[in-house]
Amino acid sequence: MITGIAAVINSPRDYYKIKKPVIIIAKKTHPDIVISIKNVKAIVTELDNKLCHAAIIAREYGIPLVMGAENATKEFRTGDKITVDIKRKMIWKTQ
Amino acid sequence: MEDPIIDLLACTYRLDVAGVEKNLKILWSEYQKIIHQKSNWKNINRARAILYFIGYIYPEWITVQSLERRIRFIKPPLTLNAFLVTVDRNDQRILKKYKNNEKFKKLSRFYKIVKSVKNKVANGTYLDENTFNEQYEKLKPKDHF
Numbered sequence: 001m002i003t004g005i006a007a008v009i010n011s012p013r014d015y016y017k018i019k020k021p022v023i024i025i026a027k028k029t030h031p032d033i034v035i036s037i038k039n040v041k042a043i044v045t046e047l048d049n050k051l052c053h054a055a056i057i058a059r060e061y062g063i064p065l066v067m068g069a070e071n072a073t074k075e076f077r078t079g080d081k082i083t084v085d086i087k088r089k090m091i092w093k094t095q
Numbered sequence: 096m097e098d099p100i101i102d103l104l105a106c107t108y109r110l111d112v113a114g115v116e117k118n119l120k121i122l123w124s125e126y127q128k129i130i131h132q133k134s135n136w137k138n139i140n141r142a143r144a145i146l147y148f149i150g151y152i153y154p155e156w157i158t159v160q161s162l163e164r165r166i167r168f169i170k171p172p173l174t175l176n177a178f179l180v181t182v183d184r185n186d187q188r189i190l191k192k193y194k195n196n197e198k199f200k201k202l203s204r205f206y207k208i209v210k211s212v213k214n215k216v217a218n219g220t221y222l223d224e225n226t227f228n229e230q231y232e233k234l235k236p237k238d239h240f
Contacts, residue, residue, distance in 0.1 A: 008227065012220065012221070030221050031214055031216045031221050032216075032221075036226065049155045050162075050175065050176070050179060051154045051155050051158055051210070051213065052155055052157050052213075053213050053214070053221075054210050055179075055211055056183060056213055056214070059179055059180050059183035059184060060183045060184065062184065088131075
């Protein structure tokens with residue numbers, strides 16, 4: 001399980017705002033994620049596909065990934081403290 | 096002249112990796128040409144079709160299905176996930192098991208070519224989407240629905 005601060009991505013520009021380690025939450029990722037890759041602890045995406053960009057990036061950089069998290073970009077806000085259970089594909093807010 | 100989308104599919108069925116690469120390049124060039132020159136509503140929708148095809152349908156559906164079907168023929172056997180992780184991480188420990196396996200090497204080349212499209216950035220955006228979006232909005236008829 002990974003706990004950290006959520007960064008909800010609504011536009012590729014959002015990757016440039018990341019200055020501290022975060023858990024990315026996005027509908028799908030974008031090549032600009034490499035700008036902040038050193039600060040990405042985990043990735044959560046709404047879309048789920050073995051060849052989507054997030055899946056490729058997660059494999060290339062060895063970053064934990066949960067795909068298919070429906071409405072994750074609506075349920076969480078940037079700055080929320082969250083925990084991601086990679087094996088069970090679950091995400092929840094942490095106090 | 097044969098449509099490169101059709102030829103790309105035919106090359107995928109044959110696993111003609113050079114043909115896949117050639118047709119992806121042709122489609123990318125056509126897309127770039129349309130969005131960077133004076134265009135019209137018909138052409139910009141051709142560009143939209145190419146963008147959707149090479150950016151989504153081809154890699155995320157057709158390629159995944161093609162890999163899933165063919166991975167079963169690789170010996171020693173490995174799952175599609177294991178194949179993708181091995182190639183993406185360039186895991187030499189596993190790759191050396193398949194050093195002389197032509198099917199594995201061909202499938203790996205095919206995947207890397209398709210992956211290069213998913214990582215392609217032009218003019219600062221994925222698959223030059225900003226340029227496409229700007230052109231599309233300019234050309235969209237006011238009564239389009």
